[in-house]
Amino acid sequence: MVSHVNDFGSTKKSAGLPEYAxxxxxxxxxxxxxxxxxxxxxxxxxxxxxxxxxxxxxxxxxxxxxxxxxxxxxxxxxxxxxxxxxxxxxxxxxxxxxxxxxxxxxxxxxxxxxxxxxxxxxxxxxxxxxxxxxxxxxxxxxxxxxxxxxxxxFCQMNGGVDQIGESLLHTRPDCYDHFEEVLVTEVLDDGSGAQGRYVDSDGEI
Structure with missing residues (x-):
């Protein structure tokens, strides 16, 4: 496997990437x-x-x-x-x-x-x-x-790049959906919390 060296000298193996060595x-x-x-x-x-x-x-x-x-x-x-x-x-x-x-x-x-x-x-x-x-x-x-x-x-390298591109394309909608769910949940929680604090401070709606 191909190993990548970071700035501190430690090595780690790449997962899912084609071998270029x-x-x-x-x-x-x-x-x-x-x-x-x-x-x-x-x-x-x-x-x-x-x-x-x-x-x-x-x-x-x-x-x-x-x-x-x-x-x-x-x-x-x-x-x-x-x-x-x-x-x-x-x-x-x-x-x-x-x-x-x-x-x-x-x-x-x-x-x-x-x-x-x-x-x-x-x-x-x-x-x-x-x-x-x-x-x-x-x-x-x-x-x-x-x-x-x-x-x-050359053929193997092109095949590996195509497979990586396809995997990224397939996983991209899931990431977007998960990101939207997190944003919607945080917005709703912040809105409900702000409304509760407003009611408690003034004592009326």
Whole structure:
């Protein structure tokens, strides 16, 4: 359960609210960031080695490693842009948001899986090619799993908010009725008490 900390340091559990802590997603994101950078380094090593032995494919693999490294450090680039650009409506931020929308989540697997198949199909007698192909396949599957978990968490959060809204709407008339009863009772009691005091003080109606 999610716990809220007040000013005095004590904790209490929230009741009836959706859980916003996502430990699985956080661990998966950290795993993707680490394995993404490692994969880019391994693929670049394969590309340089293949190009060194006179194969044209090595240059393409090296270029693919640059793209992989760029895609896997977009979170760092986003943080840098947020620090430098304070205005969310600026042209730079809008362009970068469009890039993130195109390259985020499962869409990266559309690039990783073909490169993984090429490295496994043409290893050029280099055992590191199979390692790079396996890392790319794992990275692609991790991005697909992360997108699926994010979508499920988003649906659950919207469902929880709708349920809370419906419960508040259903309980609101009862609260209003109870409030009206209290006001009417207090007004009647005050009126009768004031009238009784008036009769006692003057001795007549």
């Amino acid at each position: 996502k430990p699985i997603e956080d661990h998966l994101t950290l795993f993707i960031q680490i394995i993404g950078i490692c994969t880019a380094i391994v693929v670049s090593g394969v590309g340089v080695d293949v190009a060194y032995h006179g194969h044209v494919m090595g240059f393409y693999v090296t270029g693919a490693s640059v793209v992989i490294f760029f895609l896997e450090v977009t979170w760092a680039i986003t943080l840098f842009i947020q620090i430098c650009v304070k205005n969310d409506e600026s042209l730079c931020w809008n362009c970068w948001s469009s890039v993130l929308m195109i390259t985020r989540g499962w869409r990266r697997s559309l690039f990783y899986l073909p490169v993984s198949c090429i490295l496994a199909w043409k290893p050029y007698r280099l055992w590191l090619s199979f390692v790079a192909a396996g890392l790319l396949a794992i990275l692609a599957l991790a991005h697909i799993a992360s997108s699926a978990l994010d979508r499920r968490s």
